[in-house]
Amino acid sequence: xxxxxxxxxxxxxxxxxxxxxxxxxxxxxxxxxxxxxxxxxxxxxxxxxxxxxxxxxxxxxxxxxxxxxxxxxxxxxxxxxxxxxxxxxxxxxxxxxxxxxxxxxxxxxxxxxxxxxxxxxxxxxxxxxxxxxxxxxxxxxxxxxxxxxxxxxxxxxxxxxxxxxxxxxxxxxxxxxxxxxxxxxxxxxxxxxxxxxxxxxxxxxxxxxxxxxxxxxxxxxxxxxxxxxxxxxxxxxxxxxxxxxxxxxxxxxxxxxxxxxxxxxxxxxxxxxxxxxxxxxxxxxxxxxxxxxxxxxxxxxxxxxxxxxxxxxxxxxxxxxxxxxxxxxxxxxxxxxxxxxxxxxxxxxxxxxxxxxxxxxxxxxxxxxxxxxxxxxxxxxxxxxxxxxxxxxxxxxxxxxxxxxxxxxxx
Amino acid sequence: xxxxxxxxxxxxxxxxxxxxxxxxxxxxxxxxxxxxxxxxxxxxxxxxxxxxxxxxxxxxxxxxxxxxxxxxxxxxxxxxxxxxxxxxxxxxxxxxxxxxxxxxxxxxxxxxxxxxxxxxxxxxxxxxxxxxxxxxxxxxxxxxxxxxxxxxxxxxxxxxxxxxxxxxxxxxxxxxxxxxxxxxxxxxxxxxxxxxxxxxxxxxxxxxxxxxxxxxxxxxxxxxxxxxxxxxxxxxxxxxxxxxxxxxxxxxxxxx
Numbered sequence: 001x002x003x004x005x006x007x008x009x010x011x012x013x014x015x016x017x018x019x020x021x022x023x024x025x026x027x028x029x030x031x032x033x034x035x036x037x038x039x040x041x042x043x044x045x046x047x048x049x050x051x052x053x054x055x056x057x058x059x060x061x062x063x064x065x066x067x068x069x070x071x072x073x074x075x076x077x078x079x080x081x082x083x084x085x086x087x088x089x090x091x092x093x094x095x096x097x098x099x100x101x102x103x104x105x106x107x108x109x110x111x112x113x114x115x116x117x118x119x120x121x122x123x124x125x126x127x128x129x130x131x132x133x134x135x136x137x138x139x140x141x142x143x144x145x146x147x148x149x150x151x152x153x154x155x156x157x158x159x160x161x162x163x164x165x166x167x168x169x170x171x172x173x174x175x176x177x178x179x180x181x182x183x184x185x186x187x188x189x190x191x192x193x194x195x196x197x198x199x200x201x202x203x204x205x206x207x208x209x210x211x212x213x214x215x216x217x218x219x220x221x222x223x224x225x226x227x228x229x230x231x232x233x234x235x236x237x238x239x240x241x242x243x244x245x246x247x248x249x250x251x252x253x254x255x256x257x258x259x260x261x262x263x264x265x266x267x268x269x270x271x272x273x274x275x276x277x278x279x280x281x282x283x284x285x286x287x288x289x290x291x292x293x294x295x296x297x298x299x300x301x302x303x304x305x306x307x308x309x310x311x312x313x314x315x316x317x318x319x320x321x322x323x324x325x326x327x328x329x330x331x332x333x334x335x336x337x338x339x340x341x342x343x344x345x346x347x348x349x350x351x352x353x354x355x356x357x358x359x360x361x362x363x364x365x366x367x368x369x370x371x372x373x374x375x376x377x378x379x380x381x382x383x384x385x386x387x388x389x390x391x392x393x394x395x396x397x398x399x400x401x402x403x404x405x406x407x408x409x410x411x
Numbered sequence: 412x413x414x415x416x417x418x419x420x421x422x423x424x425x426x427x428x429x430x431x432x433x434x435x436x437x438x439x440x441x442x443x444x445x446x447x448x449x450x451x452x453x454x455x456x457x458x459x460x461x462x463x464x465x466x467x468x469x470x471x472x473x474x475x476x477x478x479x480x481x482x483x484x485x486x487x488x489x490x491x492x493x494x495x496x497x498x499x500x501x502x503x504x505x506x507x508x509x510x511x512x513x514x515x516x517x518x519x520x521x522x523x524x525x526x527x528x529x530x531x532x533x534x535x536x537x538x539x540x541x542x543x544x545x546x547x548x549x550x551x552x553x554x555x556x557x558x559x560x561x562x563x564x565x566x567x568x569x570x571x572x573x574x575x576x577x578x579x580x581x582x583x584x585x586x587x588x589x590x591x592x593x594x595x596x597x598x599x600x601x602x603x604x605x606x607x608x609x610x611x612x613x614x615x616x617x618x619x620x621x622x623x624x625x626x627x628x629x630x631x632x633x634x635x636x637x638x639x640x641x642x643x644x645x646x647x648x649x650x651x652x653x654x655x656x657x658x659x660x661x662x663x664x665x666x667x
Binding site for chain 2: 011012017018020021068069070071072074088089092093095097098102105106109110111114115138
C-alpha cells in the first residue's frame with residue numbers, strides 16, 4: 001500500500017556546487033529552478049500494479065527516488081506501508097573482488113534485509129540466480145548477465161512490501177526474463193504492490209491495474225492503462241507531427257533522396273510521397289492494440305499527370321522482415337493520378353503481434369515497383385502494437401478463426 | 412540503517428579491503444607492528460631519545476606510542492568522516508540510508524584498528540616489564556570522548572564537503588597542523604608555560620593526549636576538569652553535526 005499526497009519536488013540547478021554555499025552567504029540567488037514534480041498524488045493498494053509512463057524528464061525517476069528515500073520531497077506526504085525496494089538498487093554495493101556469496105550479504109543488507117533474512121533466503125537466492133558453483137567465485141569473473149541475475153535474485157527475495165520496477169526488466173536471456181516475470185507475478189499475488197516504470201507500453205498495458213501519465217512533472221492522467229497509454233500516444237503524436245512537417249519542408253528543397261532517412265528512398269520523382277500518418281481508431285495515435293482498426297494515411301504529390309498510379313504500403317517488423325504489404329492495384333482501387341496533391345487512406349485490421357513496426361510506402365505503376373518506380377521510401381513511418389483487442393493469440397498474426405465443438409465424440 | 416548493515420560496512424572496511432591480497436587480514440597487524448618497530452626500536456633503541464624527567468631507556472618510545480596511536484585513530488576518523496557522503500555517493504544515490512548514522516562504520520572500523528595496535532602495544536609493555544598505571548582503566552572513556560569529537564566535527568565537514576569539495580584538502584592540512592599543535596612528538600616542557608596554557612584552552616586534543624600519557628608513563632594524574640570540558644565539547648559537536656546533517660539533508664541528497 002502506497003499513498004502519495006500532493007508531492008512537489010524542485011531541483012535548484014547550480015552551475016557549480018559552490019554556488020549553493022555562496023547563495024547562503026550572500027543571500028543572492030545563484031540558481032535556476034527545475035520543477036521535477038508538481039503536486040503529484042496517487043495511491044496503490046496492496047496487490048496492485050501501477051504503471052508509470054511519460055517522456056524522458058517527465059519526473060518518473062524522481063518519483064521513484066522519492067519513494068525509496070534517496071531524495072526527500074519539498075512538500076507533500078509519502079506514506080509507504082513497509083519496505084520499498086526495487087531494481088533501482090540492483091547490485092548496489094557489489095564488490096567485484098568478493099564472491100557472489102559475500103555479495104548476497106552486502107547487497108541484501110543494503111536493500112533492507114536483516115541478517116536473519118539473508119541467512120534464511122541465501123539458498124533460494126542462489127537457486128534463482130542459477131549461478132551454481134560460480135557463487136563461490138569472485139564477481140569479477142562473472143559475465144554482466146550473471147551479475148544482473150544475481151542482483152535480481154537478491155531483489156526479488158528481499159520480500160519488500162512494494163517493488164519499484166524500472167526499465168531494467170530485461171535481465172538476462174529470454175528464459176531468465178520469463179522467470180523474472182513469473183516471480184513478479186507471484187509477488188503481486190502474495191499481496192505486494194508494484195510500481196512499474198517503462199517505455200514498453202505493451203508491458204504497461206499487460207501488467208498494470210492502473211496507469212499514471214506524467215507530463216512535465218504533473219499528473220496528466222491517472223486511470224485505466226488502455227486509456228492512459230492512448231493519451232500518452234496522443235501527447236507523443238502532437239510532438240511527432242511537428243517533426244514530420246519540418247522534415248518534409250527541408251526535404252522538398254533538394255528533391256528526393258535527402259530526407260534524413262536511413263532506409264532506401266529513391267524513384268524517378270514523377271510522383272512523391274509527402275507524408276504518412278498512422279492512427280488507431282481508439283488510440284488516435286501511432287500505438288495501437290493488436291486487432292484495432294487502424295488508418296494509414298498516405299499523402300502524395302503527382303508532379304505531372306500520369307496515366308495510372310499504384311500506391312502501396314508495406315509493414316515490416318523490427319528485424320526488417322516483411323509482415324504484410326498491399327497496394328491499390330491488388331485491392332482493385334484506382335488511385336488519383338492527376339497533377340496535384342492527393343490523400344489516400346488504407347484501413348487495416350491490425351491483427352499482428354505486439355511490437356514495433358516500420359512502414360514503407362511506394363508509388364509505382366501496375367502491380368509492383370519493378371518496372372517503373374516513381375518513389376519508394378523505407379521507414380516512411382512507424383507504429384507500435386501494444387496490447388490485444390479481442391482474443392489473445394500466439395505468433396506473428398491473428399488469422400480469423402472459429403472454433404466449434406463436434407458433439408457425440410465423448411468417451 | 413540496522414546494526415547488521417553498519418557492521419557489514421565495518422567489515423567491508425576492515426576485511427574486504429584486503430580481499431584479493433594473499434596476506435589478507437594479516438595486513439591489519441603488519442601496519443601497527445611496523446609503526447611500533449619504528450618508534451620503539453629506532454627512536455628509543457638506536458637514536459636513544461630520552462624523555463626529560465623520566466628514568467629508563469624506553470620512556471620516550473612509550474610516550475610517543477601512547478600519544479600517537481589515539482591520534483592516528485582520531486585523524487583517520489575525522490578525515491574519513493569528512494568525505495563520507497561523497498565517498499559513498501554511489502550507494503547513497505541508490506538506497507535511502509540514514510545520513511547521520513552512515514559514518515558510524517568509520518568510527519567502529521578505526522576503533523578496531525586502534526584496539527589491534529593497542530593490543531600489540533600492551534604485549535610490548537608486558538614483555539619489557541613496564542609497570543602498569545591505574546589510570547589506564549579510564550582509556551575506553553577518554554577514547555570514546557575523542558571519537559565522539561571526531562565524528563561530530565566530521566559530520567559538519569562532511570556536509571560542507573558535499574557543496575565544497577575543497578574540504579578534503581582543507582582537512583588534510585588542518586590535521587597536519589593539529590598534529591604539531593599537540594604534544595605527541597614533543598613534550599610540554601619545551602614550550603613556554605604561558606603559550607602552553609593558552610594552547611591548552613584552544614586545543615581539545617591536548618587534555619586527551621595528556622591523559623593518554625598519564626595512563627602509560629610518568630607520575631601525572633588525569634586532568635579531570637579539562638577532560639569534562641572536552642567531553643562537553645564533543646557532545647556539542649556531535650549534536651551540532653547531527654542537526655546540520657538533518658537540516659541540510661534534502662540539499663545533500665539533491666546534490667549527490
